[in-house]
Each structure stands twice: as C-alpha cells, then as structure tokens.
Amino acid sequence: MPELPEVETVRRGLAELLPGRIVKSAQAIDSPKSFPNANEDVRQFLVGAKILEVKRRAKVLLIELDSKHSLVIHLKMTGQLVFVKEGHTPPLGSEVNSEPALHPLKLAQDARAGAQRFGAGHPNDSLVGELPDKSTRVIIEFTDGSHLYFNDQRKFGWVKLMPTLEVPNIDFMKKVGPEPLEADFTAEQFAERFRRRAKTNIKAAFLDQTVVAGVGNIYADESLWGAKIDPRRLVGNVTEAEFHNLYHELRIVMNLAIEKGGSTDKNYVNAEGKKGSYMDFARVFRREGRPCPRCGATILKIRHAGRGTHFCENCQK
DNA sequence: CACTTGACCTGTCCGC
DNA sequence: TGCGGACAGGTCAAGT
Known part of the structure; x- marks a missing residue:
C-alpha cells in the first residue's frame, strides 16, 4: 500500500478539500467487503453529516463527521481516494437533482457532461481516468455536486463507518506502534x-x-x-x-x-x-x-x- | 508468546 | 497468441 508518506499525502490533500462538505449520498459498488456496513448506519450517520476533519494514524485515514461517527479507511495495496469537483452545480430542487444519481453509468454521464477533476495537472501526472471506473468500490457524493471515489483494484482495502469514540478500540489501533515522525518519539x-x-x-x-x-x-x-x-x-x-x-x-x-x-x-x-x-x-x-x-x-x-x-x-x- | 506462512483479490509480466 | 506461475507498496488468521 501506500505507506505512511503516501497516506499522509492523501490526508493533506483531503484536509484541504473535504472539511465543511455535507454528504448527500454514499454507495458501495459490487463489493460488500470494501464498505462492510453500508446499510442503515449510512442513512443515519453519513447522509446529511458534515465533514469536520481528516486525520491519520499509521496507514489508516480517519474522516471525522459531525454525527459523532467517522469514516475509517485503509488503502492496503492498491486503494485510492480521489476527490473530483464538479464543474457546475445543478439547480436545487430540479428534477435532475432530486434523482438519486447513484448509478455509476449516470455518474459517468455527468462527468462527461462537464465535471472537471480538481487540480488536474499535466496528463502524465495522473493515473486515474474518468471516474467511476471498474476499480471504484465506494462513491460518496456531496451536496455541492463534488464526489469522493474509493478505488481499489485488489479489494484488500476498506471503508468503515463507526462511532468516533470507538476508533481507538479497534484491535489494530490498540496494537499499533508509535508514529515515527512525532517529535517526542526518540x-x-x-x-x-x-x-x-x-x-x-x-x-x-x-x-x-x-x-x-x-x-x-x-x-x-x-x-x-x-x-x-x-x-x-x-x-x-x-x-x-x-x-x-x-x-x-x-x-x-x-x-x-x-x-x-x-x-x-x-x-x-x-x-x-x-x-x-x-x-x-x-x-x-x-x-x-x-x-x-x-x-x-x-x-x-x-x-x-x-x-x-x-x-x-x-x-x- | 514469538515467529512463519498462506490467504485475501485482480492485473500484469515473463517464460515456455 | 495462449497459458501457467510468480509477483505486486498490507494485514490477518492460522500453523509450528
């Protein structure tokens, strides 16, 4: 996977892009393992929640929400988290906007219709084409029309929604060693x-x-x-x-x-x-x-x- | 408990 | 050009 420097790079990018955005919808595509509790919890604690902060511990990303829940994400070997900012915002309450707009094909059409990758640079800098693609496992849509895509070719990675207070009780969090770049680590x-x-x-x-x-x-x-x-x-x-x-x-x-x-x-x-x-x-x-x-x-x-x-x-x- | 190995998946590359 | 096997940045659950 991405090791600490890669996960930290993703964290810094997302920390500039996500806080303040409000989740409109979330969808797991064809792989329950990638987003194991994409169920009632999502409707209750993810949809409508505002993103507060993006943190990292070891190789794990933590996206804190104002619903007292967090998205806990491990990219493992081939995971990617890519933010795509729409080039336009559909008018509120329009027929198009009230559609669930969750189907991958529909999103691809939206993308072709004028969405623009945020911060896209030289084509050679990018490994990601139009999203979603065949490795897309989770799509989170925000109320402003932007999207966060979790792509993972090998399906080892995962996204979990859980109460923020329970994150430190995950086995991995209890066992993992100190952060090597912390100032007080000697x-x-x-x-x-x-x-x-x-x-x-x-x-x-x-x-x-x-x-x-x-x-x-x-x-x-x-x-x-x-x-x-x-x-x-x-x-x-x-x-x-x-x-x-x-x-x-x-x-x-x-x-x-x-x-x-x-x-x-x-x-x-x-x-x-x-x-x-x-x-x-x-x-x-x-x-x-x-x-x-x-x-x-x-x-x-x-x-x-x-x-x-x-x-x-x-x-x- | 400490340690090693295989499993989880898909895609790609390399040798026959 | 096809096919089998090894391999890919990470963790777990088993095994010894």
Missing part, C-alpha cells in the same frame, strides 16, 4: 521497541506495525540501505548505534517522501489523482541490477521475510 524508544523481536530478522521486525507505525516495503528497504544494515540481520545482533542510525534514516526518508508526494509504482495517487515522485529518488527500491549510489556494487533483489527485498550486499553489513 531513537532510544525506537531501539527499545525492536528488542522484543530479537529472534527475527530486522526487515520483518521493521514491517511489523506493532513495533513502529507506518513502515512498509519501500521505506524499510530505503532506510536499511541508509543505515548500512543488511535486511537479513537478526534484531538481536543489531547494535544500539545501528538502531539510532536506522531511526534517523527512517525519518529522513519518510520526510523526503512526504515532500515529494509519496512513491508511485502502479496504483498510488494523491487526493487529486496525481502520482508521487519519491521513486525518482529511491536508492535501492526497484533498482536491482543497477549500481549502489554509495559504493557502485550491483544492487540485489531477493525474496526475504515474504517480500521482495532490495539491498547492497557490499555496503549493508
């Missing part, structure tokens, strides 16, 4: 949290969300390269000084990625449907066969901890 705490995973390798522990929140395959490989640590090392053999290096590299890499709008391989886009550019700056991820930018040795890709793992065997010890 290198000492970072090292300490790894210690209980002493018998596994550092890459697997790094990907464990209960150790530190938000690290995924890209930024694990990138920061292990930065800290010159071989991803196959056992946690128990990693020194305190090496953990401190890894802590700093993780924060540098994630801050750079946020600045660049995240990494786009195939599916990830920001709230306006545009790609991120961190992959242009990647040192090892998806760069197997090319020279290590530090020592010139060939970057390897192996299967490790169940994931594709990229590293330089020469300078990561």
